Amino acid sequence: TDVMQNNLAPIPELYVSYESAQKLKVEAGNLPSWDLTARQVCDLELLMNGGFYPLKGFMTEADYDGVVENMRTADGTLFPIPVTLDVNEKFAEGIEPGQDIALRDAEGVILAILSVTDKWVPNKSNEAAKVFGADDLAHPAVNYLHNTAGGVYLGGPVTGIQQPVHYDFKGRRDTPNELRAFFRKMGWRKVVAFQTRNPLHRAHQELTFRAAKEAQANLLIHPVVGMTKPGDVDHFTRVRCYEAVLDKYPAQTTQLSLLNLAMRMAGPREAVWHGIIRKNHGCSHMIVGRDHAGPGKNSAGQDFYDPYAAQELFAKHAEEIGIEMVDFKHMVYVQEKAQYFPANEVPEGDTVLDISGTELRRRLREGLDIPEWFSFPEVVTELRRTSPPRSKQGFTVFFTGLSGSGKSTIANALMVKLMEMGGRPVTLLDGDVVRKHLSSELGFSKEHRDINIKRIGYVASEITKNGGIAICAPIAPYTATRRAVREMIEAYGAFVEVHVATSIEECERRDRKGLYKLAREGKIKEFTGISDPYEAPTAAELVVDTQDVDVDHCAHQVILKLESMGLIRA
Numbered sequence: 401t402d403v404m405q406n407n408l409a410p411i412p413e414l415y416v417s418y419e420s421a422q423k424l425k426v427e428a429g430n431l432p433s434w435d436l437t438a439r440q441v442c443d444l445e446l447l448m449n450g451g452f453y454p455l456k457g458f459m460t461e462a463d464y465d466g467v468v469e470n471m472r473t474a475d476g477t478l479f480p481i482p483v484t485l486d487v488n489e490k491f492a493e494g495i496e497p498g499q500d501i502a503l504r505d506a507e508g509v510i511l512a513i514l515s516v517t518d519k520w521v522p523n524k525s526n527e528a529a530k531v532f533g534a535d536d537l538a539h540p541a542v543n544y545l546h547n548t549a550g551g552v553y554l555g556g557p558v559t560g561i562q563q564p565v566h567y568d569f570k571g572r573r574d575t576p577n578e579l580r581a582f583f584r585k586m587g588w589r590k591v592v593a594f595q596t597r598n599p600l601h602r603a604h605q606e607l608t609f610r611a612a613k614e615a616q617a618n619l620l621i622h623p624v625v626g627m628t629k630p631g632d633v634d635h636f637t638r639v640r641c642y643e644a645v646l647d648k649y650p651a652q653t654t655q656l657s658l659l660n661l662a663m664r665m666a667g668p669r670e671a672v673w674h675g676i677i678r679k680n681h682g683c684s685h686m687i688v689g690r691d692h693a694g695p696g697k698n699s700a701g702q703d704f705y706d707p708y709a710a711q712e713l714f715a716k717h718a719e720e721i722g723i724e725m726v727d728f729k730h731m732v733y734v735q736e737k738a739q740y741f742p743a744n745e746v747p748e749g750d751t752v753l754d755i756s757g758t759e760l761r762r763r764l765r766e767g768l769d770i771p772e773w774f775s776f777p778e779v780v781t782e783l784r785r786t787s788p789p790r791s792k793q794g795f796t797v798f799f800t801g802l803s804g805s806g807k808s809t810i811a812n813a814l815m816v817k818l819m820e821m822g823g824r825p826v827t828l829l830d831g832d833v834v835r836k837h838l839s840s841e842l843g844f845s846k847e848h849r850d851i852n853i854k855r856i857g858y859v860a861s862e863i864t865k866n867g868g869i870a871i872c873a874p875i876a877p878y879t880a881t882r883r884a885v886r887e888m889i890e891a892y893g894a895f896v897e898v899h900v901a902t903s904i905e906e907c908e909r910r911d912r913k914g915l916y917k918l919a920r921e922g923k924i925k926e927f928t929g930i931s932d933p934y935e936a937p938t939a940a941e942l943v944v945d946t947q948d949v950d951v952d953h954c955a956h957q958v959i960l961k962l963e964s965m966g967l968i969r970a
């Protein structure tokens with residue numbers, strides 16, 4: 401059929417010639433310029449290089465409406481995901497349709513010119529409900545839409561000046577036309593694409609190998625390195641893993657190429673989108689799995705999409721896209737046969753072995769065995785380099801409590817105990833120390849306290865990222881701010897919140913610095929607990945009360961907590 405005999409002629413790109421680009425670049429210096437977000441850079445790259453063909457720019461309002469409502473642009477072209485340029489209200493104010501704007505990357509390099517034809521305020525809740533299936537912030541793209549994306553969309557054709565620059569894995573990145581040319585040169589008329597955002601383990605290697613055999617096609621491992629689901633293994637690690645798996649395939653049959661796509665985790669619609677993108681990259685087939693591009697659970701704890709909805713929607717549109725679906729066989733390891741089988745072909749009575757994603761992460765975290773039947777040793781080595789066991793990772797202990805509650809004293813004792821154990825550098829970010837070195841210009845208004853805590857959080861997150869132990873001991877009276885710090889740190893390691901719950905009466909009775917007396921007399925304003933709020937934590941990892949308990953014992957309780965969390969070894 402036509403589908404099977406892939407057309408590998410070049411597809412249109414949005415770039416102008418080198419000479420025109422040089423001229424445009426100079427002229428664009430005078431245009432208003434928009435600094436693209438990381439996601440917009442990904443979208444722009446695929447617009448310009450033909451990955452999103454036949455789109456010619458960021459969607460107009462009519463295209464957007466059509467895409468949101470029924471997956472088609474105004475002229476009827478199938479396109480399931482809105483590709484829009486969101487900007488903030490302030491920038492939008494100065495822009496009118498008819499105007500050109502320069503699109504710049506994070507370093508200020510001009511990548512393209514957008515000729516604005518449309519400017520509108522989108523109905524984000526409607527977009528969320530129609531495109532992602534629910535206006536639910538548990539969906540990463542809905543969260544992005546409401547909490548990160550700007551409030552105004554600009555649309556219009558894009559004139560490409562230059563590709564975004566990548567410094568990593570340059571040799572593994574290909575435009576659609578580069579891949580088409582490669583397939584042409586190799587004589588690969590049938591190519592099955594494997595979309596992935598995870599490391600490849602043996603089951604994936606088996607299933608991709610089988611899919612290629614079944615379709616009598618060559619195989620393109622086409623992992624996403626743009627943006628994936630928050631919490632995924634970073635793309636640097638994954639690419640090293642893919643490279644390690646590459647020579648497990650028969651020579652000359654398989655190609656690895658990196659796709660700078662910003663995924664939306666939109667399940668069925670995303671699968672169709674992936675199909676269009678792969679078609680543009682010269683593929684004739686695509687593997688679609690169970691729960692393809694699934695975003696995880698919604699806020700009610702249920703799956704956003706039926707696990708087979710993506711395959712159904714893809715199958716419905718495969719002919720129009722011009723790509724054939726190879727449905728994913730769930731491969732399982734059969735112990736007696738020491739071999740992988742499709743789950744529905746397991747010999748009766750034989751034992752099936754499996755390790756879930758959650759179990760794999762647990763084993764990595766705790767430094768436990770990962771058997772060779774599950775993954776290639778080279779892959780496991782890479783994963784262990786990136787995710788050392790918790791006892792070797794950095795972490796943060798964050799004390800919070802009233803002035804004079806004993807935070808600093810316990811924090812000091814903890815620091816000494818951790819230094820006695822050795823192994824990791826320890827930094828104490830005590831309230832007073834921080835206010836001297838990091839926040840000397842700040843006072844005690846809510847705004848200033850928040851800035852202070854976020855600075856502490858930033859420093860602690862860097863320490864945690866680099867494998868050290870950060871101990872923080874500010875008052876940190878606001879729940880939302882503590883949560884923001886937790887999120888910053890949990891990207892790199894554990895965050896252990898310790899509430900030093902000494903009562904205000906006890907703190908005032910001790911009044912070690914004489915501040916409570918001054919606060920009562922009104923000589924210190926906005927004093928926490930007296931004339932300023934303290935929102936006590938409700939879900940701290942540990943609560944210690946210093947009344948009738950000595951400091952050494954409190955610090956020891958923290959040590960026990962760290963041990964039970966696997967952060968230190970006894």
Ligand code: PPS
Nearest residue numbers: 803804831844849852874875876877925926927928
């Ligand atoms: S915050 O809210 O987390 O930014 O505060 P923090 O940086 O921990 O600073 C608290 C220390 O500053 C002294 N101090 C005050 N505390 C609370 N309220 C007011 N108005 C105030 N003015 C000065 C006080 O000594 C705190 O030290 P600790 O170690 O907590 O007793």
